[in-house]
Amino acid sequence: MSTRISEPVEKSKSEVFAEKMLGMINGAGVALMTSIGHRTGLFDVMAGLPPSTPEQLAEAAGLKERYVREWLGAMTTGGVVEHDPEANTFHLPPEHAAFLTRAAAPNNLAVTTQFISVLGAVEDRIVACFRHGGGVPYSAFARFHETMAEESGQTVVAGLLDSILPLAPGLTEALREGVDVLDLGCGSGRALNTLARAFPQSRFAGYDLSEEAVGNARREAERLGLKNVRFEVRDVTRLGESGRYDLVTAFDAIHDQAHPALVLRGIAEALRPGATFLMQDIRGSRHVAKNMDHPVAPFLYTISAMHCMTVSLAAGGDGLGTMWGEETAVEMLAEAGFYNIEVRQLPHDIMNNYYVARKPTA
Numbered sequence: 001m002s003t004r005i006s007e008p009v010e011k012s013k014s015e016v017f018a019e020k021m022l023g024m025i026n027g028a029g030v031a032l033m034t035s036i037g038h039r040t041g042l043f044d045v046m047a048g049l050p051p052s053t054p055e056q057l058a059e060a061a062g063l064k065e066r067y068v069r070e071w072l073g074a075m076t077t078g079g080v081v082e083h084d085p086e087a088n089t090f091h092l093p094p095e096h097a098a099f100l101t102r103a104a105a106p107n108n109l110a111v112t113t114q115f116i117s118v119l120g121a122v123e124d125r126i127v128a129c130f131r132h133g134g135g136v137p138y139s140a141f142a143r144f145h146e147t148m149a150e151e152s153g154q155t156v157v158a159g160l161l162d163s164i165l166p167l168a169p170g171l172t173e174a175l176r177e178g179v180d181v182l183d184l185g186c187g188s189g190r191a192l193n194t195l196a197r198a199f200p201q202s203r204f205a206g207y208d209l210s211e212e213a214v215g216n217a218r219r220e221a222e223r224l225g226l227k228n229v230r231f232e233v234r235d236v237t238r239l240g241e242s243g244r245y246d247l248v249t250a251f252d253a254i255h256d257q258a259h260p261a262l263v264l265r266g267i268a269e270a271l272r273p274g275a276t277f278l279m280q281d282i283r284g285s286r287h288v289a290k291n292m293d294h295p296v297a298p299f300l301y302t303i304s305a306m307h308c309m310t311v312s313l314a315a316g317g318d319g320l321g322t323m324w325g326e327e328t329a330v331e332m333l334a335e336a337g338f339y340n341i342e343v344r345q346l347p348h349d350i351m352n353n354y355y356v357a358r359k360p361t362a
Contacts, residue, residue, distance in 0.1 A: 030078035031113045033071055037100070038110035042071065046081070047097040051089035106154035106348055114147045119306040126306050135314030138210060141307065145213045148252075149188040155349050156191045156251045156280060161198055167344045168276050168356045171247065175199040179246035182207070182270065184236050184263065185253025189217025189229075192249075196221070196229035207234035239266030246272055251280045252352065255324050256308050258317025264336035274361040277338060279329075283345065283353045286325025295350055297323075326353055333357050 037043045045061045046052070054072055058065035072090050075081035080100070082091045092100070100110045118141060125136045138144070156164065165172045175181070178201035183192045186206030196204045206229070208214050217231045237259050248267050257263045267277055282300060284291050291297040304322035313319040320328075326343060333341050338357035345353060 026078065028116070029074060030080065031116045033074040033078070034080070034100070034110050035113040035117055036071060037075065038108075038114065042068070043092060043097065043100040043110060044102055046090070046092035047094070047101045047103070051082075051084060051087065051091040053088050054090070057090065106158040108154060111147075111150050111154060114143070114150075115303065118143055118147055119302065122306065126310060129310060129313070133313075135310040135312065135319070137314040138311050141311075144307070145188055145210060145216065149190055149213075149216070152187060152251065153190055155352060157194050159346060159348055160191055160194055163346050163348070164278070164280070164354060167342075167354050168278055171276060171278075174246065175202050178202050180244060181205070181247045181249065182241075182245045184239075184248065184250045184267065185209075185256065186217060186231065187213045187251075187253075189213075189220055189231055191251055192229060192231075193217065193220050193224060193226060196226045197224055200228060202228065204229040206231045207236050209233065209235055236266065237262050239263070239270055241266075241270040243270070243272050245270050246275045247278065248275075249278045249280075252282070254279060254281055254329075255320050255322055256311060257320075258312050258315040260318065260320050260324075261332055261335065264332055264338075268337040268359055271359040273359060275359050277333075277355075277357045277359070279333075279355040279357070280352050281329060281355065282322050282324075283351060284323050284325055286323065286328050291323065300351070329353070329355060 040061065040063060042057070042061055042063070046057065049057065049060060052060070054069040055065050057072070058068040061068065072081060072083075076083045076090065080092075080096060082093055083089070084091075098104050099107055102108060105111075121142060122136050122140050125140060129135060161172075165175070175195070176199060178199075181192075181195065181202055181204045183195075183204070183206045186192050186208045187210070189206050192204050192206045195202070206214075206217055208217070208231070211233050214231045214233050221229050221231070237257065248271055250267070254260050254263060271277060284294055284297065284300060294300070300322050307322075309319045309321040312321075330341055330343065333355065337359065339360055340358045342356045343353050344356065
């Protein structure tokens with residue numbers, strides 16, 4: 001296939017774009033190596049060391065020097081690590097460690113870079129979908145639940161008790177007294193287990209389509225000795241529960257559903273009159289033009305095409321996608337029967353909105 005450029009090319013504009021593309025290519029390389037630095041613990045080790053040689057760093061991290069040396073080359077030329085060529089030492093500045101180490105959570109951006117390799121592993125299948133339609137199922141994504149659980153640990157769990165619950169007035173007090181709670185798309189259960197541990201008088205249930213994720217959630221609950229939480233493998237498209245819960249939560253889960261409108265109607269039905277639905281979902285607009293200043297819009301559209309949209313289509317769903325937008329979310333909540341819908345945001349979370357919606361009392 002050949003492409004002929006029919007419009008005149010402005011040389012300066014072309015050169016600027018070429019530089020931009022080179023920056024993207026370099027950035028992609030740094031992102032992959034940042035993921036490796038996180039998974040191997042190299043950033044955590046470097047943060048606790050003085051300027052060190054590759055040999056010293058490799059020994060401290062329990063890794064092979066030859067690989068560490070090449071990784072340091074990428075990190076140094078990528079502007080992440082500082083290098084003293086005379087002493088042949090490398091140093092992670094504390095200003096960089098503040099966004100790259102496990103101690104930096106919830107600000108550890110190295111966690112998010114793991115999605116690059118997770119998504120890249122299904123590129124061939126996504127290309128086939130571009131040509132033939134359909135989608136790529138959840139089962140094709142290796143390490144997705146592990147990575148998502150770590151990301152959720154930063155965006156949801158880290159602020160759950162002190163920041164997220166207070167968005168709904170009276171919710172914390174109700175949980176202390178004892179209520180029935182359901183978390184849809186609970187994943188590996190970190191949020192729900194955190195709630196169950198903090199509020200022993202309340203009763204918690206978590207549903208997810210993934211057997212792997214639910215298994216992880218059950219094991220964590222058992223390890224923590226929790227008796228007030230249960231997890232089930234469930235397709236929540238047709239929830240089939242009526243007036244059973246005082247609170248339903250969904251953290252970064254609704255836009256992934258095959259049929260999100262059905263799920264939202266099921267949630268409304270499952271809630272008791274006057275009860276609350278607390279939904280975390282992606283911040284953004286359904287209009288591309290309104291996302292031009294979004295700090296991570298290209299990444300979110302990529303996540304959509306290569307995961308959220310495609311897993312929905314693979315299940316014969318609507319393919320709503322990550323960037324369904326605040327406008328669509330509010331409309332769908334209202335159509336599902338909710339009222340008094342509030343859209344809130346938190347300073348520590350640049351990717352998400354928090355929707356607090358009520359079920360009518362009658």
